Amino acid sequence: MDTMSQQAAPSPSRSMSGIVEWSKAATVRAAKTAAQxxxxxxxxxxxxxxxxxxxLVSGTxxxxxxxxxLTSIAGLPEVDSGASIKQLAGK
Incomplete structure (x- = not known):
């Protein structure tokens, strides 16, 4: 394995922390949207x-x-400069 491919692949701990950060940001965003x-x-x-x-109100x-x-899956600006969940997972 060359040095270039080792640097390109994210470490498992980095991708997990990115997904945790995304989950928190997406949950906050979803709660605000639900309240609105x-x-x-x-x-x-x-x-x-x-x-x-x-x-009707609660269903809405x-x-x-x-x-x-679902919209947040495409990326959140507050997490890794708008990286998608796929990019955060390192796939």
């Missing part, structure tokens, strides 16, 4: 707080969180 979607869905679902369709928030996580 819930806040936006409350006035849409009812005129007063007593008549809010809470299953959950879907927004899932979509945020």
């Amino acid at each position: 979607a819930a806040v936006a869905a409350v006035p849409v679902s009812a005129a007063t707080i007593g008549t809010v369709d809470w299953p 928030a959950a879907l927004a969180a899932v979509m945020s996580l």
Whole structure:
């Protein structure tokens, strides 16, 4: 194995730390997105707080969180300059 290929392959500890960092950043981003979607869905679902369709609000928030996580797979700017999860895993 030449020196060049040894330098190009990420070490397992580096890729694991990158994935852990990505997981934390993606979770924070998904939680913020879910909160924003819930806040936006409350006035849409009812005129007063007593008549809010809470299953609709929670479903909308959950879907927004899932979509945020799926979008984050392509990369997050706060983790390794926007590296994708595939790049972080070293594949």
